[in-house]
Amino acid sequence: xxxxxxxxxxxxxxxxxxxxxxxxxxxxxxxxxxxxxxxxxxxxxxxxxxxxxxxxxxxxxxxxxxxxxxxxxxxxxxxxxxxxxxxxxxxxxxxxxxxxxxxxxxxxxxxxxxxxxxxxxxxxxxxxxxxxxxxx
Numbered sequence: 289x290x291x292x293x294x295x296x297x298x299x300x301x302x303x304x305x306x307x308x309x310x311x312x313x314x315x316x317x318x319x320x321x322x323x324x325x326x327x328x329x330x331x332x333x334x335x336x337x338x339x340x341x342x343x344x345x346x347x348x349x350x351x352x353x354x355x356x357x358x359x360x361x362x363x364x365x366x367x368x369x370x371x372x373x374x375x376x377x378x379x380x381x382x383x384x385x386x387x388x389x390x391x392x393x394x395x396x397x398x399x400x401x402x403x404x405x406x407x408x409x410x411x412x413x414x415x416x417x418x419x420x421x422x423x424x
Contacts, residue, residue: 306320306323306324306327307320307321307324307385308385310323310324311382316378317378317379317381317382318378318381321381321385336350368380368381368384
């Protein structure tokens with residue numbers, strides 16, 4: 289419950305917190321990965337509903353990403369199943385999860401840093417106010 293609460297507060301759906309937590313509790317990697325993904329499904333679904341109700345949901349893009357995600361999921365499942373069969377190690381799922389988290393962190397950090405540098409160079413407003421300014 290704590291992992292879900294923290295994940296919800298941080299906006300990551302809890303999956304990236306619950307997955308490693310389940311592994312630490314001794315749950316098999318396949319079950320931990322599936323359970324964490326299942327939990328993220330609800331958080332993501334609520335975001336989709338919210339964006340749709342606010343008319344900020346680009347349906348053509350969503351359909352494109354659904355098709356790409358389905359194809360990638362089937363290919364990924366096939367490859368990981370073959371690798372587990374060949375090596376006999378289910379721990380490959382843990383390495384895939386760790387690699388995904390690592391790449392996501394680098395990508396998000398890089399995009400955020402690039403965006404921030406661009407805004408600083410163009411003198412754009414970034415939402416910060418002078419903390420020392422006294423408003424009476």
